[in-house]
Amino acid sequence: MTLLETGVTIVRPRGAADPRDPWMRLAGLFDDGALRPLASQSGIGVVTAVGRIEGGEAVAFASDAAVQGGALGQEGCTAIVAAYDVALRQGLPIIGIWHSGGARLAEGVASLDGVGQVFAAMTLASGRVPQVSVVLGPAAGGAAYGPALTDVVILGPHGRVFVTGPDVVRSVTGEEVDMLRLGGPEPHGRRSGVVHLVADTDVDALARARDTVALLSHPGHLDDVADRNFDDLMPESARRAYDVKPVVNRLLDRPGLELHARWAPNIVTTLGRLGGRSVGVLANNPLRLGGCLDATSAEKAARFVRMCDAFGIPLVVLVDVPGYLPGVGQEWDGVVRRGAKLLHAFAEAVVPRVTLITRKAYGGAYIAMNSRSLGATRVLAWPGAEVAVMGSVAAVRVLHRRRLAEATDAARPALEAELATEHEQLAGGLDRAVSLGVVDEVIDRDRTRSALAAALRSAGVGPASRGRHGNIPL
Amino acid sequence: MAEEVRAEMVANVWKVVVTAGDTVADGDTLVILESMKMEIPVLAESAGTVQELRVNEGDVVQEGDVIAVIG
Numbered sequence: 001m002t003l004l005e006t007g008v009t010i011v012r013p014r015g016a017a018d019p020r021d022p023w024m025r026l027a028g029l030f031d032d033g034a035l036r037p038l039a040s041q042s043g044i045g046v047v048t049a050v051g052r053i054e055g056g057e058a059v060a061f062a063s064d065a066a067v068q069g070g071a072l073g074q075e076g077c078t079a080i081v082a083a084y085d086v087a088l089r090q091g092l093p094i095i096g097i098w099h100s101g102g103a104r105l106a107e108g109v110a111s112l113d114g115v116g117q118v119f120a121a122m123t124l125a126s127g128r129v130p131q132v133s134v135v136l137g138p139a140a141g142g143a144a145y146g147p148a149l150t151d152v153v154i155l156g157p158h159g160r161v162f163v164t165g166p167d168v169v170r171s172v173t174g175e176e177v178d179m180l181r182l183g184g185p186e187p188h189g190r191r192s193g194v195v196h197l198v199a200d201t202d203v204d205a206l207a208r209a210r211d212t213v214a215l216l217s218h219p220g221h222l223d224d225v226a227d228r229n230f231d232d233l234m235p236e237s238a239r240r241a242y243d244v245k246p247v248v249n250r251l252l253d254r255p256g257l258e259l260h261a262r263w264a265p266n267i268v269t270t271l272g273r274l275g276g277r278s279v280g281v282l283a284n285n286p287l288r289l290g291g292c293l294d295a296t297s298a299e300k301a302a303r304f305v306r307m308c309d310a311f312g313i314p315l316v317v318l319v320d321v322p323g324y325l326p327g328v329g330q331e332w333d334g335v336v337r338r339g340a341k342l343l344h345a346f347a348e349a350v351v352p353r354v355t356l357i358t359r360k361a362y363g364g365a366y367i368a369m370n371s372r373s374l375g376a377t378r379v380l381a382w383p384g385a386e387v388a389v390m391g392s393v394a395a396v397r398v399l400h401r402r403r404l405a406e407a408t409d410a411a412r413p414a415l416e417a418e419l420a421t422e423h424e425q426l427a428g429g430l431d432r433a434v435s436l437g438v439v440d441e442v443i444d445r446d447r448t449r450s451a452l453a454a455a456l457r458s459a460g461v462g463p464a465s466r467g468r469h470g471n472i473p474l
Numbered sequence: 475m476a477e478e479v480r481a482e483m484v485a486n487v488w489k490v491v492v493t494a495g496d497t498v499a500d501g502d503t504l505v506i507l508e509s510m511k512m513e514i515p516v517l518a519e520s521a522g523t524v525q526e527l528r529v530n531e532g533d534v535v536q537e538g539d540v541i542a543v544i545g
Contacts, residue, residue: 241514289483290510322510391511
């Protein structure tokens with residue numbers, strides 16, 4: 001017997017009530033607006049319910065903005081923890097809708113204790129059931145860290161996430177700042193990485209939550225795919241940058257759900273379906289920072305890899321990377337420490353993961369982008385792709401520094417080109433990568449979709465291949 | 475409101491595509507930078523007129539330098 005078939009009357013909220021009403025918000029999340037409340041207490045500032053999303057059951061809770069501004073007290077927190085118990089016991093996704101000033105001041109440390117218990121419940125559920133947060137109003141203090149602990153955070157147009165509000169900031173530092181600048185779509189969508197998806201309307205925010213839940217908890221079966229042509233999306237010059245997002249979207253059955261679209265845009269992380277099966281796509285974006293990996297993009301990618309691994313979502317990795325971004329800023333930013341997260345994430349992932357090198361894969365970034373050595377299920381390459389420690393011209397400038405220095409200025413470019421060609425034949429090139437076994441197969445561009453689907457199918461896409469770990473918000 | 479288009483990374487200015495006074499649409503290429511052995515177009519992020527163009531071909535731009543002002 002499922003949760004919805006226990007004989008309890010299904011509540012269908014109706015009428016033009018306050019749009020901030022938590023039941024209305026939960027109804028907007030579930031199929032047909034149908035839900036069954038999990039707890040009957042009123043006035044505790046939180047409502048909890050179970051309903052369906054795209055046919056599958058899901059648990060959800062919402063803070064009640066009409067009760068003390070949605071502030072969380074002990075009873076409300078207990079209700080959230082109880083909802084988590086249901087979700088974990090039944091293996092259901094859980095969605096939180098946030099509009100809350102944080103812990104209830106009047107309750108003192110009791111409310112802090114409750115909020116802490118919510119955090120603990122979220123952490124214990126991490127990687128076991130998908131957790132999605134929709135922030136539709138201010139979410140301050142404890143209400144900010146709640147969403148931050150979950151897998152995907154969606155921000156509505158009135159959503160504001162911050163630890164301390166404008167009044168506290170003003171009294172402590174004297175800085176004049178409003179809620180929008182502290183914790184609106186711009187700071188969190190672009191600078192902090194707190195928010196995965198920014199929505200234009202509340203309805204859109206809930207729709208995206210439904211899409212996310214469907215992709216993470218209803219993975220579907222891998223069917224045959226029709227091939228598509230990618231030629232018009234790739235520039236003729238191998239040196240010219242291009243936007244990889246249209247490539248990602250053409251690869252998928254239909255355009256996917258891009259997470260963190262404006263944060264660390266040099267790597268693209270998109271959930272979507274290939275042959276009907278949920279997949280996570282990672283792709284370097286040459287249009288931004290030349291597609292280089294840097295500290296922030298490595299961290300963004302690592303978290304995405306670990307989330308997909310935890311929920312058994314296979315990975316498709318599109319590689320076109322010139323290397324790690326050089327510079328003192330990057331080193332001081334921790335590109336070594338934060339870049340190591342991506343190596344760790346790929347190397348520990350048990351989910352099928354297929355790499356496609358579209359143009360080039362150089363140096364340490366080659367390794368980090370799901371190389372054979374990190375355990376890629378299969379590595380494909382488009383014709384003409386380069387795999388090397390660095391570009392051939394740059395390589396001969398190091399290897400043949402003296403010989404090039406001795407050449408006349410007039411002769412140097414020709415010598416450089418000659419040495420580069422020689423170097424490519426000796427050390428690099430796709431043929432050598434294939435003979436070494438670090439690239440399995442060179443595929444024509446217009447076989448891309450079928451080749452990726454075949455690689456995933458042969459890896460055995462099933463519930464067994466799923467990482468046993470949490471999804472710490474890296 | 476004027477929008478400043480800034481360099482995302484250290485780069486050489488390889489080609490300047492627009493001139494001050496040109497009308498541009500969102501997504502139009504303003505200049506093409508050269509960095510990491512790549513030609514990287516810098517795009518307008520809003521429609522408007524190129525009010526200022528602060529780089530010439532051959533210049534080196536640092537991260538955060540203003541390339542153009544679109545208004």
